[in-house]
Amino acid sequence: MKTSFVVSLLAASAVFGVTIDISTGIGNANWQVSGPGVAGTVAATSLSTIDSLWALAPIGTSWVSWGAVQGTPCSPATNLGSSCASALFNSAGDVWTYSLNVSAAQLGATSGELHFVFGADDFLTLTVGNETPETWGSSSTAGDNPLGCVGTPPASAGNTQASYAGCTNVIFFSAANLNIDGSLTLIAAVTNAPVPGCSGCSDPTGFVLDGDIVTGPGVIPSVPEPGTFGLIGAVGAVLLFQCRRRANLYPAFERSGFRPSFPGSVSPGETAGERR
DSSP states (O other): OOOHHHHHHHHHHHOOEEEOOOSTTTTTTTOOESTTSSSSEEEEEEOOOOTTSOOOTTTTTEEEOOOOOTTOOTTTSBBTTTTTOOOOOOOOOOTEEEEEEHHHHHHHHSEEEEEEEEEEEEEEEEEEEEEEEEEEEOSSSSSSEEEEEOOOOOOEEESSHHHHHHHHOEEEEOGGGGGGGEEEEEEEEEOOOOOOOTTSSSOOOEEEEEEEESSSOOOOOSSSOHHHHHHHHHHHHHHHHHHHHHHHHHHHHHHHTTOOOOOOOOOOOOGGOOOO
């Protein structure tokens, strides 16, 4: 009985919320980017081509950067930054900051969950509000192939459309992660590392993310908070006590010759068809 009660309680709370697309690419979320190659902040641009070593973007999304050709590698003699990716601006590596702000009106709630597949050249750290950062790749491990699957910590999402579909992990956010105006900000800090032995070489960089935010009362953490178990236990104990109390009343009533009829019940010896 306790198991069915818990399942019923969780099912009763499952009300569909709002789904917000946070993917990169044309027609998707309004990601912005800033870094050493641009003045201020500009809209992240879908890349015309990508480095052949990168994983393909999930269907419906695209790799983005601060310029359309920044995913195209070429030799140092080519017109860098015009027909192909620029060289590094900083010899130790460049850091590009991609940001997405989801307004309070879009969220429609103060809590929810995020699901996404993501990656970058060369590697990145993505922060949701003030949550623990999601890091994919490193100075010794490429963050562009395979892509990462959100999690604590993130796991590999592979590099095929089928493997991307296998990423079902989520992370949660609450009111504590929101800005003062109720909005939620995602920030991806992408590091573009130097090309070994070639400081003036074309050095492609980009960022890709495919995912969404779901908000609303139907969003339930996979592991309930400790207080939830206490509440479920307390309510379950009350229901169990009521059931036992009702059952214990019958012998006393039988001895007195009185048979009670509780709402929705059928008295002993009476069939449902005989009720008036």
